[in-house]
Amino acid sequence: MPPNGQGIAALEMLNIMETFPIGQFGFGSAKALQAMIEAKKLAYADMAKYIADPRGQKLPVATLLSKDWAKQRAQLIDAGRAKCDVGAGELPGGSDTTYLSVVDRDGNMVSLIQSNFSGFGSGIVAPGTGFVLHNRGGLFTLDTASPNALAGRKRPRHTIIPGFAQKGETRMAFGIMGGWNQSQAHAQFMANMADFKMNIQAALEAPRFTKPTFSGCDVMMEGRFSAAARDELSMSGHKIQLLGTYSSAVGGGQAVLRDFAAGVNYGASDPRKDGQAVAELPVE
DSSP states (O other), rough: OOBBBBBHHHHHHHHTTTTTHHHHHHOOOOOHHHHHOOOOOHHHHHHHHHHHHOTSSOOOOHTTTTTHHHHHHHTTEEEEEOOOOOOOOOOOOOEEEEEEEEEOTOEEEEEEEEOOSTTTTTBOOOTTOOBEEEEEEEBBBBOTTTBBBOOOOOOBBBBBOEEEEETTTEEEEEOOOOOOGGGHHHHHHHHHHHOOOOOOHHHHHSEEEEEOOOSSEEEEEOTTOOHHHHHHHHHOEEEEOOOOOGGGGGOEEEEOOOOOTTTTEEEEEETSSSOOOOOOOOOO
């Protein structure tokens, strides 16, 4: 999804990761995780500085999504050391969330996510509707120099990003919930498929990391990453908070995939959430 959403951070993160041989490093290796965690920091720093409601102001979307920008940002990554203070690049020339995906027998797809933001959103129920209004306005900033500064008739920077992906005759609808976790979770999910050759269920189940903060060297990791990889990352300066085997802190997702060449649909559901993959039975 385009700005005012955070989805651009997932794409920039993937572009930065693309400059490293992630697949050759091996899934769960310290080298792969180092590149991915540091790519997250850089992409989120850019998103926080430059992305907001595009209406009425010009945002550097094309620049942030360019391969040249990714190469430039990737040069800041030290393969053997965590950076605790990562700033945005300088531009040239001046658990209340629900996600679902569905695919039908013809290959039509829907990727949908909704969230109230806080537990009960604004706490206001519009008469006659039966649902609580969100309080996403809380994501504005009072910094007048920011493109995300509070103003009337303006949308705040948003966290929810339903996703689509396509390669050749294969198409996918997917999403992973969890606030600012979403872009980094999307990037890890896509790397699991593209670099580590997992199917969609394995890609959702695989251990993930998350860094909910925008600065510092803190990072949260599920316990299924090897102790050797975690120790190597710790020696590089990462401050690791160890999570459980399957932790809701790294978000939960769903995905459907359509192989048009074979005419086959696939579904996957993250065990970290209470969803499931449900197949429509053939009509007799």
